[in-house]
Amino acid sequence: MKTTAHHDERIAQMTFASVYPHYVTKVEKKGRTVAELHEVIFWLTGYDEATLQQKISEKVTFQEFFAAADLNPNAQLITGVICGYRVEEIENPVTQQARYLDKLVDELAKGRKMEKILRK
Numbered sequence: 311m312k313t314t315a316h317h318d319e320r321i322a323q324m325t326f327a328s329v330y331p332h333y334v335t336k337v338e339k340k341g342r343t344v345a346e347l348h349e350v351i352f353w354l355t356g357y358d359e360a361t362l363q364q365k366i367s368e369k370v371t372f373q374e375f376f377a378a379a380d381l382n383p384n385a386q387l388i389t390g391v392i393c394g395y396r397v398e399e400i401e402n403p404v405t406q407q408a409r410y411l412d413k414l415v416d417e418l419a420k421g422r423k424m425e426k427i428l429r430k
Contacts, residue, residue: 313395318402322373327366333415340419350414353428354407356380376407387429388413 337347351362356379365375385407389398392413400406417427 313400313402313405318405321402321408322404323371324408325369325371326375327369329372330366336415336419340421342418342421346418346424347415349424350418350427351411354379354382354385354411354414356382372408373404376404379407381407384429385410392416 333347334344338344348359348362352358355362355376357365365378370378386398388410390396390413392409395409397406397409397413400409414427
């Protein structure tokens, strides 16, 4: 399924800080921790706690968030459908990276083992 230019632009301009609380709520509702959420985010982006908190406080867009990230080389192993899109087929890099993160958060909330989520 192809994304539209409007969809890609909307994702790119959305702030990470506006979505982050939803990630926290989603994982905590399912009995997972913020520490586990951060482990997943750190794995994907290469960020540490200080950098993540800085990105949240600066209210960076997803475009800025992923432009500064050192994306994990195993991120391409993230496959499946999230929000109606097959992540490995998304052509726009920012949209794909945002959906990678959505997919990882979804797997965490569904109780998947951390080793599998982090593609070890």
